[in-house]
Amino acid sequence: MRGRRSEKMEQGNGKKLVIGVIGADVHAVGIRILEYAFREAGFDVTNLGVMVSQEEFIGAALETAADAIVISSLYGHGELDCRGMRDKMDEAGLDGLLLYVGGNIVVGKQDFVDVEKRFHEMGFDRVFPPGTPPEETIYYLKKDLGVD
Amino acid sequence: MRYALLIDFGSTFTKVTAVDLISEEIVGTASAFTTVDSDIGTGLNVALDRLRRVTGDIAFEFKSACSSAAGGLRMMVSGLVPELTAEAARLAALGAGARITRLFTHELTRRDLIAIEADPPDIFLMTGGTDGGNRACMEKNAEKLRSLSVRFPIILAGNRQAIDACEDALADFPVTVCPNVMPSFGVLNIEPVQREIRDLFLKHIVNARGLSKTKEILSDILMPTPSAILSAMKLLADGTEKETGIGELMGIDVGGATTDVYTIARGEPVDMNVICKGLDEPYAKRTVEGDIGMRYSVAGIVSEVGQSWISERSGLTADDCATYISELSDDKSKVPLTHDDALARFDHALASGAVEIATRRHAGVLEEAFTTSGLIYVQTGKDLRSVRQIIFTGGSFIHAQSPLDIARHALYTERYPMSLRPKQATVLRDDRYILSAMGVLAEREKDIALRIIKRELVPLGDISLGDDS
Numbered sequence: 232m233r234g235r236r237s238e239k240m241e242q243g244n245g246k247k248l249v250i251g252v253i254g255a256d257v258h259a260v261g262i263r264i265l266e267y268a269f270r271e272a273g274f275d276v277t278n279l280g281v282m283v284s285q286e287e288f289i290g291a292a293l294e295t296a297a298d299a300i301v302i303s304s305l306y307g308h309g310e311l312d313c314r315g316m317r318d319k320m321d322e323a324g325l326d327g328l329l330l331y332v333g334g335n336i337v338v339g340k341q342d343f344v345d346v347e348k349r350f351h352e353m354g355f356d357r358v359f360p361p362g363t364p365p366e367e368t369i370y371y372l373k374k375d376l377g378v379d
Numbered sequence: 380m381r382y383a384l385l386i387d388f389g390s391t392f393t394k395v396t397a398v399d400l401i402s403e404e405i406v407g408t409a410s411a412f413t414t415v416d417s418d419i420g421t422g423l424n425v426a427l428d429r430l431r432r433v434t435g436d437i438a439f440e441f442k443s444a445c446s447s448a449a450g451g452l453r454m455m456v457s458g459l460v461p462e463l464t465a466e467a468a469r470l471a472a473l474g475a476g477a478r479i480t481r482l483f484t485h486e487l488t489r490r491d492l493i494a495i496e497a498d499p500p501d502i503f504l505m506t507g508g509t510d511g512g513n514r515a516c517m518e519k520n521a522e523k524l525r526s527l528s529v530r531f532p533i534i535l536a537g538n539r540q541a542i543d544a545c546e547d548a549l550a551d552f553p554v555t556v557c558p559n560v561m562p563s564f565g566v567l568n569i570e571p572v573q574r575e576i577r578d579l580f581l582k583h584i585v586n587a588r589g590l591s592k593t594k595e596i597l598s599d600i601l602m603p604t605p606s607a608i609l610s611a612m613k614l615l616a617d618g619t620e621k622e623t624g625i626g627e628l629m630g631i632d633v634g635g636a637t638t639d640v641y642t643i644a645r646g647e648p649v650d651m652n653v654i655c656k657g658l659d660e661p662y663a664k665r666t667v668e669g670d671i672g673m674r675y676s677v678a679g680i681v682s683e684v685g686q687s688w689i690s691e692r693s694g695l696t697a698d699d700c701a702t703y704i705s706e707l708s709d710d711k712s713k714v715p716l717t718h719d720d721a722l723a724r725f726d727h728a729l730a731s732g733a734v735e736i737a738t739r740r741h742a743g744v745l746e747e748a749f750t751t752s753g754l755i756y757v758q759t760g761k762d763l764r765s766v767r768q769i770i771f772t773g774g775s776f777i778h779a780q781s782p783l784d785i786a787r788h789a790l791y792t793e794r795y796p797m798s799l800r801p802k803q804a805t806v807l808r809d810d811r812y813i814l815s816a817m818g819v820l821a822e823r824e825k826d827i828a829l830r831i832i833k834r835e836l837v838p839l840g841d842i843s844l845g846d847d848s
């Protein structure tokens with residue numbers, strides 16, 4: 232409940248993001264930092280907070296006509312939680328919508344090339360390794376959404 | 380001498396209440412049968428004659444009414460996502476006292492349009508998209524409604540970027556524009572729409588319902604009856620500047636066809652380890668269960684609680700229960716003759732079931748999630764566990780022999796620990812059906828209405844968790 236949208240839309244770049252931490256994950260700090268950073272970069276952000284279901288991401292993206300969904304997962308169950316997300320988006324009429332995931336999306340230190348491949352196969356457009364700074368995500372968001 | 384006359388035009392009865400505004404007392408009530416087709420004025424005149432026999436000839440300073448006659452305020456609502464804008468639209472319409480004949484999500488289909496044309500609503504509330512969000516839903520739906528051969532008032536209360544196109548498409552409908560019911564994700568803003576619904580009710584619906592014929596004797600017809608009841612409940616909870624209210628409460632009206640539940644309560648999470656999900660909750664909330672009622676919706680109650688539940692609580696055999704279920708579906712006007720006859724016991728079980736289901740659907744729920752920091756809960760809807768007052772109104776409860784046993788079914792129970800219903804409560808009963816009248820009176824005389832409600836509601840006793848249910 233109660234995701235708030237940015238108030239400084241005037242200076243914004245017009246692109247709308249829906250962000251949140253998927254599954255039963257309660258790590259609340261990182262997503263606040265991302266919200267702040269994305270907003271500063273000119274995006275219109277709807278932050279769904281923690282413990283967000285796939286359906287909530289999709290409902291929010293539909294109502295806000297989002298340009299991208301950015302999923303965070305930190306507790307290691309990211310792969311399980313993200314499974315079927317792209318299919319559900321297709322069903323909901325969000326086919327082709329930009330979809331990112333990042334955080335600590337799998338358990339322990341796995342070879343990230345493998346992880347990335349698996350998430351690509353699941354329909355994620357970009358997959359970010361642990362410790363990715365917000366600036367890097369912003370760079371790719373702007374690139375993929377054709378901003379400046 | 381100052382008197383007020385308050386009228387409630389119902390679907391089957393017209394009730395009149397005379398109030399002495401100086402002594403702040405109800406000096407008389409009366410009612411008369413109104414058939415659907417007969418002039419609504421006839422029923423009113425009969426009721427007024429009966430009232431006069433009690434009060435004698437008195438002059439009224441004003442005469443105000445609420446109405447649920449001829450099917451009440453019939454609305455259709457549309458939104459995009461079922462749990463988001465469509466839900467916001469539903470909450471708005473119900474809180475304004477409407478009966479929702481249809482709810483549409485996403486884009487309207489050809490079948491939807493046929494259904495609308497076959498039975499057009501009094502008002503159509505169209506929503507969809509946050510401000511700056513999805514436009515296609517509203518714009519396409521407006522385009523589709525334009526093709527209909529019927530016209531009705533439409534309220535546009537969705538994405539403000541879609542309004543211009545919708546207004547153009549719907550140029551020959553009576554259209555009004557309101558702020559978005561969900562301006563940004565999860566944020567609920569339904570009061571402006573509710574005010575608009577009420578205005579439209581006054582302007583269009585009152586005429587359409589044959590109520591305008593009664594205009595010469597009335598000062599005004601103010602609102603749909605459920606909205607009068609909700610406003611009386613809110614007044615009772617909140618109080619006025621001069622008169623204190625009684626605090627957060629739940630109201631239950633088990634009717635023949637539907638069961639209404641009202642809460643005037645914030646319902647915010649009480650524990651630290653609770654996370655809220657979903658749409659904001661309205662402080663004054665009304666829900667209507669269309670499949671739960673004592674005569675027209677018996678089947679709905681039985682299918683939810685099960686026949687053995689009914690037979691256990693009524694002490695009747697399964698066969699006897701089955702007989703009553705089929706008899707009641709043939710003859711809705713059957714009533715118990717004595718307090719302990721079999722039908723009275725059957726009704727007791729039905730009312731218990733109605734209260735059980737309707738309150739469970741109204742109240743919020745928790746879901747568990749395990750973390751190292753312990754158990755975490757996700758809350759959707761209102762947490763009503765600390766609400767301490769339950770008001771009962773409506774016939775099935777007023778005539779009940781053991782009302783507290785029925786009322787217990789509104790409470791929190793270990794059997795449904797995730798359903799956030801009140802843990803204990805004082806039960807108050809609207810014995811003389813004055814709530815709707817007081818909701819109407821409150822439009823002019825808030826303090827008087829509140830004092831009368833406080834005096835008229837009859838405390839039946841306290842119930843608490845674990846009293847058995």
Ligand code: B12
Pocket residue numbers: 255256257258259260261262264265301302303304305306307308331332333334335336337338339359361362363364365368749750751752
């Ligand atoms: C604080 C904390 C907790 C707190 C959380 C409190 C709260 N409500 O926020 C509590 C105690 C509840 C907790 C619980 C658990 N935790 Co913990 N927790 C941490 C800790 C120490 C810090 C997290 C934090 O706030 N970091 C600060 C923020 C700013 O950084 P961040 O969250 O990483 O986010 C940044 C980046 O990751 C990135 N990012 C995040 N999302 C995304 C998304 C995209 C698309 C992109 C590009 C970038 C990106 O950007 C963010 C901002 O810079 C980390 C270890 C660590 N040092 O990171 C472990 C850690 C995340 N937890 C971990 C685990 C395992 C758990 C538990 C499962 C423990 C258990 N066995 O029960 C539970 C799970 C609970 C649950 N259901 O979610 C592991 C995860 C391991 C893994 N994935 O392989 C970690 C890494 C610790 C570890 N090394 O083992 N935890």
